[in-house]
Amino acid sequence: MSLAVTDAIAANRAALAMIKEEPFNAEAPHAALRDPITSTDEHYVRSNFALPEHDGTLHVAGAVGTALRLTLDDLRAMPAVEHAVTLECAGNGRLDTRPLPAGEPWGGYAVSTAYWKGARLADVLAQARPGPDGAELRCEGADHGKYHLSSVLEDVDDLTFVRSLPLAHAADPAAEILIAYEMNGEPLRPDHGAPFRLVVPHWYAVASVKWLSRLDVLTEPFVGEFQTGHYIYQWPDRPFEPVTHMRVRARITDPAPETTIPAGTCTIRGKAWSGAGPITSVGLSFIGESDWSPAVVEPPKGPYQWQDWHYTWEATPGRHSLRARATDAAGNVQPDVPPWNRLGYGNNAIEISYVDVR
Amino acid sequence: MSLAVTDAIAANRAALAMIKEEPFNAEAPHAALRDPITSTDEHYVRSNFALPEHDGTLHVAGAVGTALRLTLDDLRAMPAVEHAVTLECAGNGRLDTRPLPAGEPWGGYAVSTAYWKGARLADVLAQARPGPDGAELRCEGADHGKYHLSSVLEDVDDLTFVRSLPLAHAADPAAEILIAYEMNGEPLRPDHGAPFRLVVPHWYAVASVKWLSRLDVLTEPFVGEFQTGHYIYQWPDRPFEPVTHMRVRARITDPAPETTIPAGTCTIRGKAWSGAGPITSVGLSFIGESDWSPAVVEPPKGPYQWQDWHYTWEATPGRHSLRARATDAAGNVQPDVPPWNRLGYGNNAIEISYVDVR
Structure with missing residues (x-):
């Protein structure tokens, strides 16, 4: 189910430069890059699907010692961490790429910096106790729908937004990956992944899965449209590479x-x-x-x-x-x-x- | 000697987007590209040197049967031709070139179309009777001064603006190359080459020498900064080529x-x-x-x-x-x-x- 775009949600979007109406994608206004911290009203929004319904729970499963079912209150009860994090869309600046590739026509303003507060992903994983054969952490959002497959650029029905992280990175407390439930001191808004989302510092924001609903420890590398179809550097003359860290x-x-x-x-x-x-x-x-x-x-x-x-x-x-x-x-x-x-x-x-x- | 920039000349420049004050270079306003004919006020201006004094005469010499000394009245007494001609600076769009080359930072508006009226260059040459060994026509403007040599990008003193055309092209009546003395129904303004200039249809406007003062028939290819230094496609990986026709x-x-x-x-x-x-x-x-x-x-x-x-x-x-x-x-x-x-x-x-x- 997708969430209705209420007047309140529409008002949240008014300050942005809209790229696509549905799913909603929008750049920050140019002047927003002057501020050290981007206001929530002016923070760019990238969505692959319509705003989803989220049942308020996070399931942690797969190759773990203890499967978990966590609520927002559970996450809030854990030690809280807050950081200012710069998030940039991997497609930021696509419009300046020649020849022009397919994809959302981002200019140069799909980048913003907000305060994000949440529980450490590493702390959640420590509770779940990944098995010794864990390799990757599969991170699933509640958002889903029709999508253009990268391989054919045609719609397929009902793909869900799923990404993975290397488990060693996800479980490293020093990586400071958050399951964030506050942005700039307020509960997350729907466009930014309410009730909670990943925030992966230093990585292009595709890794910061919004509307986080499931975490699964995998013993094999994850294969999925947003991991191995899209968000891959498809070089014309050398092996493909995954999109990871933000470039300087x-x-x-x-x-x-x-x-x-x-x-x-x-x-x-x-x-x-x-x-x-x-x-x-x-x-x-x-x-x-x-x-x-x-x-x-x-x-x-x-x-x-x-x-x-x-x-x-x-x-x-x-x-x-x-x-x-x-x-x-x-x-x-x-x-x-x-x-x-x-x-x-x-x-x-x-x-x-x-x-x-x- | 250079011409003082009077209030009238300054007023002529007011509608343009100034690129450089001295020598004066300016793009057309964006909206000017909508019109079929660009008004003289809105026609872009490219100058390599300060506005020159011009003594009102055109000398035709070199390998010719009859050397000529022509005045504006002499040119006006010849059969007159008028055409709408699109002129584009060869550097138009340089700002969109990556890596960014040296040169005037033209955006995309160093292109305009005006009515140009004048005598045919071919008719003038027919009077002068080029010799059978004539190869090129050296075309000298009255403008001169300090300039960055392409080879070193350092100033040298007192270079004069000189270009050449293949003589066969210059002497071809069908090429409709003009020695123009009117632009959009009025005498040329100083920024556009008063009292007369070349207008070479289909070629990047560097060929359309302003403030034309001398034409010399040469029996050897011309070598000069604006012919073999600047206005040359300096390819990184193949032989250099001269800048000639406007690209599509x-x-x-x-x-x-x-x-x-x-x-x-x-x-x-x-x-x-x-x-x-x-x-x-x-x-x-x-x-x-x-x-x-x-x-x-x-x-x-x-x-x-x-x-x-x-x-x-x-x-x-x-x-x-x-x-x-x-x-x-x-x-x-x-x-x-x-x-x-x-x-x-x-x-x-x-x-x-x-x-x-x-």
């Missing part, structure tokens, strides 16, 4: 792209993030320049959230292209043109914005 | 890109042009589609100007990517990603625009 990326938030600003001192500002570690540098470059001038990168406010950077610039009249390129602690650097993959995931190309200075 | 291209003018429109019947409109012949088809495609639906392409209103096309579309709520792909009579089709060249010329990639439908 910087965005320019100020001045807003394609606007006109007055000449004089201008502070260029933006965000940068990576799933592979903190941002260590952001370089700025203008058209015709082959080198990169270092921006000031603020230290991380937490381990799982984007960082602020800024750069002081003397803006002279005319059009100026602005490029910002981030490097992370693992040494990853944004490319000019990332390798193309069939479904358009992980586009972390250096952004080229321009401003007209008068 | 379509632009979407309506709905305006990245705007929100109401659901319902929407007429998508645009322009298309090619230097290799009339446009024979324009196809529309939306995200996830691999085929192209034919638009209605209006017949050419003249041999040298862009064509209108339109497509009736039922717009449903959500975000929709729009792609328009033109094919010309020579069989050229716009590519998804044109091969990259060092200075960023001839980017005729299929445009990907989007609209949000509410």
